[in-house]
Amino acid sequence: MANRKKANRTREKETEWQERVVQIRRVTKVVKGGKKLSFRAIVVIGNERGQVGVGVGKANDVIGAVKKGVSDGKKHLVDVPLTKSSSIPQLSVGRGGAAKVLMRPAAPGTGVIAGGAVRTVLELAGVKNILAKQLGSSNPLNNARAAIAALANLRTFKDVAEERDISLEQLYS
Template identity: 60%
Template sequence: MATASASATLPSLSSLSLHTTTPRLFLSKPTKFFFSKPTRLHLFHPFSSHPTTTLIAKSSDIDTSFFENFNPNDENDTVFNPPEAPEGFVPPKSFDEGPMETEEEIAIAYEELYGPAYSGVSYLGNDIYVMDSKVRKTTGFGSRVKKEKVKDGFEERVVQVRRVTKVVKGGKQLHFRAIVVVGDKQGQVGVGVGKAKEVVTAVQKSAVNARRNIVSVPMTKYLTFPHRSEGDYGAAKVMLRPASPGTGVIAGGAVRIVLEMAGVENALGKQIGSKNALNNARATVVAVQKMRQFSDVARERGIPMEELWK
């Protein structure tokens, strides 16, 4: 049974090409060392159902050679003979032997890599006291400089800045939330919100968000609303009423800011429900979007404006 199992496993081993070679050191007088007893080699077959395969290796198949008369302390046996240099080979100069770079060459190389140094001299014709915009973007230098406001005709008004906290696994993260209303006071207004770790950054983000949500406010020649309207957003509800000339904007909170930035000079506003500034500002925008001019309604119905009140 043992011979049968060994003969069955040999083809599978031959299919895996398990041919190993033993490196040999050829000396003047090699000596062979033989094991006194047969050695069992345990081979692990990765594709076989049996975990191990046992083969018996004969002592005549194992050959081990080693240095017999080698002495590492002997200078004659440890002589190093480097290869000869090829023809025409010129050895390189040492680092300290070559000519030293001048200060001008060093300054030019530095200016090419990092920009002009603040020494008062530029070898490439760059401005010494004005940092290049490319250097700012790549190095991040001057990133905290106050950014110029966008000149697009819109004015900004901050409604509210609150500190908000987000609870995460590692603790609490503190941020600032800013509500900004932008408008040109000619019928265009928008409400935006933004969050950041700094107040200035939060205001800038909310201003950008407000410019993306611009709506048009219909007004008469007396700078008031054409008719009544109501709007709600969440739990906040806002009522808007037109007013006679000279009344002014009688409203409070975020409603007043939205109407002033839109250019409304005579109107009545009332907050009903929630006092949340963001929801009231958005409810005002919803109420404004429901308003329509009388001329537009008459044009859609195909009748003159005089017949709207009949």
């Protein structure tokens, strides 16, 4: 019976994480005998409660590449501070390669206004109301990494008050 409970708990932990494949690309490597074909998968993993990560995996088959991407994404998780309206606390800008992502908090009922890989990252992070814009590059990997960088830059009002060694009331006044 104890084993059954343990198995249920591990299944719950596995199912709370959602994964979405952003891109699968065939890549080739030129070797002595010709070209070697493999697959690259960009995977976003999140629990819709403030944790999200982006992972990249390469393998000879698609399933192996996705599995490697998921494990890589779990290694690079970021905690996202969310407000009561499931938005972000303040404006944030992130960079990833040549990509730049601008994120702005939005009023309740706005929804996720973002495109491509940034939208996937925000949805899996649990953000419900946000305005985001991709600038510079249309590369899904760089845009996903820029979105992660922007979310990693976010701080709550409590964190800012602690850094300045003042109370939350003094911060608002």
